[in-house]
Amino acid sequence: MAGRVLSIGECMVELSQAEGGLLRQGFAGDSFNTAYYLRAFLPQAQPVDYFTAVGTDPVSDAMLAFIEGTGVGTSFIRRVPERTPGLYMIHLKDGERSFSYWRSASAARLLADDANALHTAIEASETIFFSGITLAILAPPAVETLLAEIGRARDAGKLVAFDPNIRPRLWADADAMRRTISAAASAATMVMPSFEDEAAHFGDASIAATVARYRALGIEKLVVKDGVNGITLSFDGRTSFVPSVAAEAVVDTTGAGDSFNGAFLAAYLETGDERRAAEFAARVAATVIGHHGALLARSELQILADV
Structure with missing residues (x-):
């Protein structure tokens, strides 16, 4: 499927472990990670854009420069004065991760406040991705705005992909989260x-x-x-199973699901074959968790793309 791909959500400053007890700074977040892997595996002629809001501070400038450097488009990203990007720190134990967050002043919380900007970005795109984290950081009126635009895109025949990516700490109320x-x-x-979630x-x-509930x-x-x-x-109506791919070593599971999502969507848009897409995405995710951080280097990804 040709046409622009748009991912909607929050990119954050990422602090991960480095040698000697130091911290390494990067930029990541579930919806941006997905856009990163989509960009890596789709033809370069097919646009992949990111929709969010950032501040006007130097860290926001650096984030935009980083996103542009990955090849993901930034033309739909809004700048919001007196706001900054959110920040999170990765804590690792035996390859499994937990997080600490600082995001109360995140500009991305206002990403859907400009309904016209949101409409323009979605209208210009043929495939849209968003997640439960995208929804969890927004105020209720902004959630309604976003879901209304998403619903219009679906009704227009666009592919709208959603990862629930449930993070209960981001929600004030469990019942509201489920609704x-x-x-x-x-x-x-x-x-x-994710079945675990x-x-x-x-x-x-x-x-x-899980299948029956979502099909309902x-x-x-x-x-x-x-x-x-x-x-x-x-x-x-067709149900099938694809096995996982064993990782050579589990170093850091950060970004495993996001890399799977991006690789799956890229392969599915190219082939229309969900099994081939899942097999490819499983290989990508198994490789990603063998490295630190959410974003695998492009050189490593090129090897996967060539297999």
């Missing part, structure tokens, strides 16, 4: 949940229960990720 996630899924054409927060006893919301394209247990695909 909003379900409403967002209903506005999408493809949902890409769905079991923990929706009480699903099995992957079949009208979702015809489902990509259910279950870590080392593999991927279950439910597309237009």
